[in-house]
Amino acid sequence: MTLGIISMESTNMSDTSAAIQRPRSKRAPTACEYCHQRKTRCDLVHVSPCTNCRLDKIPCVRRPPRKPSMTPRSRPRLTTKNIDHSTHSALGLTLTAERAGSSRSQAFPPPNMNRLPFSYYVLLNGAPLGRLDENEIAILESRGCLHLPSRPVTESLIVHYFLYIHPSLPILDEPEFWRMYSRPEQYSGQFSLTLFQAMLFAASPFVPEYVVRQCGFDSLLAAREALYCRAKLLQSQSLDSDHVVSAQIALLLSFYNSNTDLTSNSKWLTTAIEHAQANYATSTKTCFFSQTSAAQC
Numbered sequence: 001m002t003l004g005i006i007s008m009e010s011t012n013m014s015d016t017s018a019a020i021q022r023p024r025s026k027r028a029p030t031a032c033e034y035c036h037q038r039k040t041r042c043d044l045v046h047v048s049p050c051t052n053c054r055l056d057k058i059p060c061v062r063r064p065p066r067k068p069s070m071t072p073r074s075r076p077r078l079t080t081k082n083i084d085h086s087t088h089s090a091l092g093l094t095l096t097a098e099r100a101g102s103s104r105s106q107a108f109p110p111p112n113m114n115r116l117p118f119s120y121y122v123l124l125n126g127a128p129l130g131r132l133d134e135n136e137i138a139i140l141e142s143r144g145c146l147h148l149p150s151r152p153v154t155e156s157l158i159v160h161y162f163l164y165i166h167p168s169l170p171i172l173d174e175p176e177f178w179r180m181y182s183r184p185e186q187y188s189g190q191f192s193l194t195l196f197q198a199m200l201f202a203a204s205p206f207v208p209e210y211v212v213r214q215c216g217f218d219s220l221l222a223a224r225e226a227l228y229c230r231a232k233l234l235q236s237q238s239l240d241s242d243h244v245v246s247a248q249i250a251l252l253l254s255f256y257n258s259n260t261d262l263t264s265n266s267k268w269l270t271t272a273i274e275h276a277q278a279n280y281a282t283s284t285k286t287c288f289f290s291q292t293s294a295a296q297c
Contacts (some may be wrong), residue, residue, distance in 0.1 A: 033061045037210070051115045057180070058159045061152075118146050121154075123184040128239035136237065145197065145230045149215045154200070156211050161203035165255075171248045193247050194234040198252040201227035228256050243279035247272045264288045 035042035049060030180187040212223035254268035
């Protein structure tokens with residue numbers, strides 16, 4: 001009886017030690033933004049671009065490494081003394097003199113990364129907004145026209161734009177756009193804010209629903225309506241003096257249809273034709289609908 005108990009105990013100990021020594025399955029140390037959003041396995045560690053991005057023909061963007069977690073004792077306390085004021089200024093968040101001059105420690109909530117000011121994207125041109133008065137700027141601000149989603153959500157919308165809109169309506173030079181988007185410092189302020197919002201609107205029906213939920217919308221229909229209103233309101237301010245850009249915006253807004261406005265498509269197409277004729281786009285001279293070549297046509 002004693003030998004049986006000893007043998008059972010030795011068996012349990014061997015099983016326990018084997019379970020401890022069994023190697024755990026290793027996970028990929030990092031994944032791209034596309035696979036992370038879809039919650040799929042990513043092989044970016046072995047090949048670049050990863051297999052999913054290569055098959056779907058989208059840019060493979062590596063996610064930044066996660067910061068090591070800090071214990072409650074070592075976590076720094078967020079106060080007005082250690083806040084990076086330059087970062088807040090870049091994101092459009094300014095501290096009042098009362099808060100900045102307060103001697104007591106006071107924590108500030110992080111900025112909403114799904115509703116960033118358009119100045120976060122240095123590629124976009126905000127100079128025409130200087131022609132508007134304060135009331136018009138306040139209206140655009142309240143309607144969300146001067147805000148954009150976070151970079152992963154924005155890139156997802158742009159990728160779906162070139163997948164579903166661009167093949168049937170190639171009004172942009174895709175390689176040139178990605179070159180400008182990937183190197184915004186070299187093309188600072190050279191892309192229309194209204195055209196960018198119109199691109200997001202046109203792509204909104206084709207993205208997965210979880211993407212628009214990250215923007216704060218309840219459904220694809222709600223996102224489509226809101227993005228259309230933003231682009232339409234910006235277009236009504238006549239911020240773009242270039243007729244080619246105005247024609248591009250009108251063509252993208254012609255994708256909107258509604259039971260309450262059955263002639264919206266025809267109106268936007270008429271507007272696009274008028275701008276194209278004003279720019280002599282119907283002549284025999286070939287002109288690419290791009291931001292940099294528009295001035296040469």
